[in-house]
Amino acid sequence: MSPVLAGVLQLLALTAALGLAHVPLGNHMARVYSSPRHLRVEKWIYKGIGADPDTEMRWPAYLRGVLAFSLAGVLFLYLLQRLQGVLPGSLGFASIDPDQAFNTAASFVANTNWQSYYGEQAMGHVVQTAGLAVQNFVSAAVGIAVAVALVRGFARSRTGELGNFWADLVRGVVRVLVPIAAVGAVILVACGVIQNFSGIHEVGQFLGAPQQWNGGAVASQEVIKELGTNGGGYFNANSAHPFENPTPFTNLFEIFLILLIPVALTRTFGVMTGSVRQGYAILGTMAAIWAGFVALMMWTEFAHHGPALQAAGGAMEGKELRFGIGGSSLFAVTTTLTSTGAVDSFHSSYTGLGGGITMLGMMLGEIAPGGVGSGLYGMLVMAVVAVFIAGLMVGRTPEYLGKKIGTREIKFAACYILITPALVLVFTAAAMALPTPGDSMTNSGAHGFSEILYAYTSASNNNGSAFAGLNADTQWFNSTLGLAMLLGRFVPMVFVLALAGSLARQQPVPATAGTLRTEKPLFAGLLAGAVLIITGLTYFPALALGPLAEGLA
Numbered sequence: 001m002s003p004v005l006a007g008v009l010q011l012l013a014l015t016a017a018l019g020l021a022h023v024p025l026g027n028h029m030a031r032v033y034s035s036p037r038h039l040r041v042e043k044w045i046y047k048g049i050g051a052d053p054d055t056e057m058r059w060p061a062y063l064r065g066v067l068a069f070s071l072a073g074v075l076f077l078y079l080l081q082r083l084q085g086v087l088p089g090s091l092g093f094a095s096i097d098p099d100q101a102f103n104t105a106a107s108f109v110a111n112t113n114w115q116s117y118y119g120e121q122a123m124g125h126v127v128q129t130a131g132l133a134v135q136n137f138v139s140a141a142v143g144i145a146v147a148v149a150l151v152r153g154f155a156r157s158r159t160g161e162l163g164n165f166w167a168d169l170v171r172g173v174v175r176v177l178v179p180i181a182a183v184g185a186v187i188l189v190a191c192g193v194i195q196n197f198s199g200i201h202e203v204g205q206f207l208g209a210p211q212q213w214n215g216g217a218v219a220s221q222e223v224i225k226e227l228g229t230n231g232g233g234y235f236n237a238n239s240a241h242p243f244e245n246p247t248p249f250t251n252l253f254e255i256f257l258i259l260l261i262p263v264a265l266t267r268t269f270g271v272m273t274g275s276v277r278q279g280y281a282i283l284g285t286m287a288a289i290w291a292g293f294v295a296l297m298m299w300t301e302f303a304h305h306g307p308a309l310q311a312a313g314g315a316m317e318g319k320e321l322r323f324g325i326g327g328s329s330l331f332a333v334t335t336t337l338t339s340t341g342a343v344d345s346f347h348s349s350y351t352g353l354g355g356g357i358t359m360l361g362m363m364l365g366e367i368a369p370g371g372v373g374s375g376l377y378g379m380l381v382m383a384v385v386a387v388f389i390a391g392l393m394v395g396r397t398p399e400y401l402g403k404k405i406g407t408r409e410i411k412f413a414a415c416y417i418l419i420t421p422a423l424v425l426v427f428t429a430a431a432m433a434l435p436t437p438g439d440s441m442t443n444s445g446a447h448g449f450s451e452i453l454y455a456y457t458s459a460s461n462n463n464g465s466a467f468a469g470l471n472a473d474t475q476w477f478n479s480t481l482g483l484a485m486l487l488g489r490f491v492p493m494v495f496v497l498a499l500a501g502s503l504a505r506q507q508p509v510p511a512t513a514g515t516l517r518t519e520k521p522l523f524a525g526l527l528a529g530a531v532l533i534i535t536g537l538t539y540f541p542a543l544a545l546g547p548l549a550e551g552l553a
Contacts, residue, residue: 003302007302007325007327007329008326010326010327013252014259018256018260018263022263022264025264026268027268028176029265030271030272032171032176033171038053039174042171046167046170051166053170056161056164059162059498062149065169066145066490070110070489070490073105073109073135073139077104077109078105080130081096081105082096084124084126089125090127091214092200100473100478102482103478103481107481108136108139108230109489110489111143111229111462112458112485113225114458116472116481117473118236119236120216121236125216132232136225136230136232137224137228141170141173143339144265146374146493148168149165149500150497151376153503154380155401156504157504159504159505161504180260184257185220187253188253189219191253194215195217196216198214216234222245226239227258227260230341230342231335231340231463232341239343240320240343240346254344255331259338262369262370265369265375275401280519281518281520282380286375287368288524289367289528290337293333297332297357297358298326301329301351301354318345318346318350320344323345328344332358333357336358336465339366339371339372339461340463342464347465348451348469352553356548356551358465359453359454359546359547360539363461364532365382366378367531371462374462378416383400383527385530386523387399390516394516401508402508402510402511404509408502412502419487419488421539427484431452436474436476437477438452440472445550446545446550447546449546450547451467451470455477456481460484460485461488462488
């Protein structure tokens with residue numbers, strides 16, 4: 001079987017699996033976030049944290065819940081790392097330095113999972129399971145909760161209430177993430193992913209020196225790292241490591257996990273707003289962008305010139321032989337078009353244009369289909385902008401799902417869109433202008449610039465993948481990347497929840513003959529165009545200095 005055909009077959013199998021799961025999982029999540037009932041275990045949790053799950057919240061109260069919970073997560077994870085040296089089950093590893101502890105705490109709470117450390121050489125079992133794995137669950141649940149709050153903003157009228165954050169958080173963990181993760185972990189263990197609490201042991205000799213390795217609860221963390229679009233690996237090699245991702249099947253299964261909830265949430269959106277066709281329009285836009293990126297990536301990696309590359313069947317540098325170019329390209333596009341950041345190959349070794357595709361996927365805002373929760377609310381914000389543009393073109397007051405998009409709504413949407421590019425470009429410019437950060441670059445020229453541009457793009461968009469080649473374990477990068485992750489995660493949420501509250505207070509307007517049909521392919525095309533054009537105008541100069549310059553050289 002040719003490598004190209006193998007890649008196409010993987011793409012078809014993945015699409016079929018997602019198609020089968022889309023409706024049942026989407027309907028299930030719609031029931032979860034609409035049900036008035038609480039499970040017994042949920043009641044215990046509410047009692048333990050002192051929350052009343054039946055109290056409706058307006059958007060400021062909902063936001064306070066998000067920020068308070070996330071701040072507590074940062075503090076807990078920071079202290080856990082700083083105390084690692086005295087905790088049992090830490091494999092003898094020392095406590096984490098303050099700047100790196102802050103970076104890691106910010107990273108995992110912000111659903112980014114940027115890692116400036118070697119997982120198997122720095123973090124013991126306690127931090128990995130009680131700290132990092134727990135944050136993988138709750139940070140994903142926070143993202144879903146904010147997305148559901150925005151959906152309620154579209155679905156409700158003449159009220160500013162968006163639900164209860166604590167109920168949405170707990171239900172997301174208990175009824176959605178934990179059941180799927182439990183099944184997925186069993187599948188990964190059956191396919192060869194390790195799951196144990198063994199200590200450090202010698203595994204052989206290499207060039208006369210002993211080689212040591214440690215085990216860990218890898219399968220249980222691997223499944224939620226993908227399912228929750230988190231991305232942080234138990235080992236430094238991430239999903240390229242055979243203990244995390246041993247076979248082509250597990251590679252495809254992990255891609256499926258990454259896409260599962262973001263794809264299904266479009267169905268949840270359609271069901272909760274009473275218009276399933278609106279959900280299909282959003283899904284169609286996401287799918288078109290994702291498929292286009294996959295096709296471009298496979299073309300750049302399979303068709304690269306040069307005798308060595310042609311003899312290998314394509315650009316194999318930095319890729320695992322067991323996955324090949326097809327599986328690696330599919331994983332790279334999926335992980336950067338979502339907020340996952342897991343890698344099964346190293347993006348710095350991709351062709352110049354291939355590396356640019358991974359960057360552009362993050363620069364789009366990771367909305368095709370995006371991160372767990374963040375992909376849906378990011379695409380809905382872009383839909384508000386697209387409706388506004390359409391209204392300007394035809395001279396009508398823009399409307400979406402029966403809600404008028406006025407000055408207040410478009411200001412919130414504009415602020416949401418502008419905050420992430422501002423973080424990326426300002427931090428990148430500062431790192432390039434100052435003398436010390438440039439010392440962390442392995443390469444010079446366009447590729448070296450791409451290393452820094454990629455790092456801040458990944459952090460500010462809460463992706464977490466690294467371009468490789470950049471030594472990010474410095475005080476400058478640990479501090480600035482940590483700050484970028486926190487601002488890139490929570491400042492946009494402010495505007496999303498404010499938009500949700502504004503929409504929920506409105507009285508729906510009836511559709512007329514002049515109303516733009518936002519469930520039609522025409523609007524889906526307009527939405528995709530708005531996403532690409534706005535992103536291209538924002539980031540094109542920076543891309544021209546990095547991956548485009550390298551790819552066209």
